[in-house]
Amino acid sequence: MTNASTTELRYQSGFGNEYATEAVAGALPQGRNSPQRAPLDLYPELISGTAFTAPRHENRRSWLYRRQPSVVVGRYQPYAQPHWTTGGDRGIALPPEPLRWHPMPLGDTPADFIDGIRTLAANGDAETQTGIAAHVYLASHSMQRRAFVNADGELLIVPQQGRLLITTEMGVLDVKPGEIALVPRGVAFKVALPDGPSRGYLCENYGAQFRLPELGPIGSNGLANARDFQAPVAAVEEEAGDYELIKKFGGHFWRAPAGQSPFNVVAWHGNLAPVKYDTANFMTIGSISFDHPDPSIFTVLTSPSDTPGTANCDFVIFPPRWLVMEDTFRPPWYHRNLMSEFMGLVYGEYDAKPGGFKPGGASLHNCMVPHGPDKEAFEKASHADLKPHKLDNTLAFMFESRLRFIPTNWALQSPALDTDYADCWAGLKDPFKS
Known part of the structure; x- marks a missing residue:
């Protein structure tokens, strides 16, 4: 890859900003988006991430100036992707019980990032642009001369x-790890593994694009700041040769040959862009008097629904933070929610499940399914000396959705499924004394 002045990676700050970047000086046209002849004889190409008439503050689009347009590709053929499911399978009868998975092993089957994706649970429908899917990826090697485009969601x-x-x-x-990346719907990408085999989580969002949440009474500062999101600068893959293009379209997967790299954009401008964010920059907010606030104060990004205040998806993190509340049970209380919760653990220990929830694992607590601290966490928190205490070296997250998650058959039959999960509450006795 090349860029404007250096081979080191550089970024542009901001979320939803109007970016402008060129890998070769003079590649960006001035004063118009699609001149009769673009500079350096490049091809202008528009990618629209929202409807054309979306309100200006919500409209997302970028102009790309590339060596060949993305329409130059061979005929598509079906591509087998048996473990990636789109939308919830209503045919699966799921009891109203909590579910948990131990960390998924990378396994012995070689797979790159795309072929290593496994769907744990999903809801909604990509065709109606509602809902999300929660996946894990288990990758053993880098994607080489192949790229992926998801037309179903970001x-x-x-x-x-x-x-x-x-x-x-x-x-x-x-x-x-500790950072996140957001790739818009329809943008081609590939993934290399500089540290070797890799594991992680994916939220495939079929609904409205993720955005920063409104802050309401919090005011103008707090949670994730727009300036801490980083978009890439223009770069061009110089190496010539054929590519394989994998595309997800309507829940099906397709492959097509291409005679050139899809990463041939010499310059671009607009506000539709992939970004990354370091969760260490999240400004946590919590109680400094008593009681335990709702997890909504930990929202990094939200995908709104057509019901105000009820998200298609909230991406929530539980990073290192101080706990100082007085006369308060500090871990999450026992609760049942309208919102369904898919949780993962990136590193460290989750305070409500100190022994049973491991990094790389996942849990699912659907709509109105009771859950909360296990016996060990409850007893420890109930008798703790309530001094100021910092939860450190930990990062958990949730994909919260207004829709019920339906696990896949692969997830329900996985050896990683913790069939004894409910036992963590079995020791909670009735201590009531009249």
Whole structure:
């Protein structure tokens, strides 16, 4: 790859900004988006991530100036992807019980990032642009001369083990555990594994694009700041040769040959771009008096639905933070939610499940399914000396959705499924004394 002035990766700051970047000086046209002849004889190409008439503050699009347009590709043929499911399978009868999976082993089957994706649970429908899917990826080697395009939704990538070097049409993102990446719907990308085999989580969002949540009474500062999101600068893959293009379209997968790299964008401008974000920059907010606030105060990104205040998906993190509340049970209380919760653990220990929830694992608590601290966590928190305490070296997250998650048959039959999960509450006795 090349860029304007250096071979080192550089970024542009901001979320939803109007970016402008060129890998070769003079490649960006001035004053118009599609001149009769673009500079350097490049091809202008528009990618629209929202409807043309979306309100200006919500409209997302970028102009790409490339050596060949993306329409130059061979005929598509079906591509087998048996473990990636789109939408919830209503035929699976799921009891209203909590579910948990131990960390998924990388396994003995070689797979790159795309072929290593496994769907744990999903809801909604990509055709109606509602809902999400929660996946894990188990990758053993880098994608080479192949790229992936998802026409069904944007991808929120949460690495858990190993860095990802994500090459996109707009440039390159280097994403390590503790950081996240967001790749818009329809943008081609490939993933290299500079640290070797890699594991992590994916949220495939069929609904409205992720955006920063409104802050309401919090005011103008707090949670994730737009300036801490980083978009890539323009870069061009110089190496010539054929490519394989994998495309997800309507829940089906297709492959086509291409005689050139899809990463041939010499310049681009607009506000539709892949970005990365370091969760260490999240400004946590919590109680400094008593009681335990709702997890909504930990929302990094939200995908709104047609019901105000009820998200298609909230991406919520539980990073290192101080606990100072007085006369308060500090871990999450026992609760049942309208919102369904898919949780993962990137590193460290989750305070409500200190022994049973491991990095790389996952849990699922669907709508109105009771859950909360296990017996060990409850007893420890109930008798703790409530001094200021910092939860450190930990990062958990949730994909919260208004829709019920339906696990896949692969997830329900996986050896990683913790069939004894409910036993963590069995020791909770009735201590009531009248």
